[in-house]
Amino acid sequence: MMSRRPVNLSRRFGDSGGGLFSSSKSKTSPALSVGLIILGGLFLIGYVYKGSGLIPIVSYLNSDAMILFLFYERAFIYFSSLLLFIGGFGSRLESFSRLQDLPNAGDSLCTGEVPRAIPILKKAYGDSLHKVLHVGPDTCYVVSKLLKEEETEAWGIEPYDIEDADANCKALIRKGIVRMADIKFPLPYRPKAFSLVIISDALDFLSPRYLNKTLPDLARVSTDGIVIFTGFPDNKKAKGADVSKYGKTAKMRSSSWWVRYFLQINLEENDAASKKFAQASTKSSYIPNCQIFHLKSLN
Template identity: 55%
Template sequence: MSRRPTSTSRRFEDGGSMPFVGSLNPKSRPSPVVSIVLVVLGAFLIIGYLYSGSGGSAGKEALMKLEAGASCSSEVLKSIPLLKKVYGDSMHKILHVGPETCSVVSKLLKEDDTEAWGVEPYDLDDADAKCRSLVHKGIVRVADIKYSLPYSRNSFSLVIVSDALDYLSPKYLNKTLPELARVAADGIVVFSGYPGQRRAKVAELSKFGRPAKLRSSSWWIRYFVQISLAENESITKKFEQAATKSSYAPDCQIFHLKPHKK
């Protein structure tokens, strides 16, 4: 299904008295309502500043996070330098699975000695020219990850999945995660949202068909054990050490898994 942005309109009616006129009289005592109005006005001015050019992209990004929660696919982009440090040669042939995969693949392709492919689980109706080019070349595919992936066993050294698993029920996770493990020779990196991080929106429901089910780390760890996927403790420790050294605090949960034993 395609994204269906919603809009909200407000209607203002004329007529009637203005409730704050009396409070503007210099002889009257200031009304606490006026103070509240001024605080709200100040908040709107701050938001306007963040959206303005003077606020910069950092302000816009911060506001987007407040409104919609962190995107784990965006988190992948930020973590690429750390992933290269801890995975080394395993970063030479990568499959990214999840929304915004065109952005992730484009970024990975700019890295030295790195081949990258992507699977977009949802439609690409609003894709830009660069993304359409990746699809045309077969680098990015649109595929339903609830079924078998169109790749042979061990096709990639590393598989990175972000956001997509949060929209799958355990019924489909039972099929999708083993498929990711099947095509990964060296490991899988799962980026998942934190519980309570994000609210379902109409546009989200339209694109993904259901709100994200954001699960706790303990739930994921139990689930990985259930489907015989072991955490890569050595890589996890290296990644955490590298993150601490570079003052990187991820906005998503990150799990490093070993592939199924061959």
């Protein structure tokens, strides 16, 4: 089985070594500071209003002015309370936003692209998206997304050791929905077991020697085709990321290389699906961050 370096969870949540919402320096929200200043002014107004003798201006106000005074006082109280709430909530929202931007399940090179493409795939493949096998790192992430789609069954093959699986991923493995398997060897499924096979990132780490066996096997277990998500050859950022995560550099091949290779191993591109996918992408303004190929299944 292809090895993957254990993920250091502490680095996923920032370099400070703290919890999810910690930071290296404590920052005071500007809204909170303004709110505290206003509150201080309100305390002074209350002190005056009670006739303490500090500045007895309230005693000189007529009834109309008193009503106006009380109105503005109440407005100041509500406004300052709102500022205090925003100050506290804003800091938590900022922390949550940072958390959302952090790497998580699906942070592989192209695996994170698959959920974005699901609506487009549904338009291109229709009923073929009812029984799907995903093959690639972080497959629990993709399978979970697919299972949320109506009338869609999904399974996954994880080609790497899962050492940092979350509770959801462990549950999928326990139910047999996700399996760990070395894709250099025949997949543990009967022929035409799935309508569609989606593979992301895994092929980029295989040499042609193993691709010769893996791709035909993927075509063997599908009835309506294979969809391949693979990185662009000029993605330097991805090349740096995969070394730390997978212990090796992905072989980012050009589209012309893949087309020649498909012909070499007698796998035919699915032109009809490619055309539908391109049309749906244009209508939805979808621009993929990875190369996407559509192949026919073996007869």
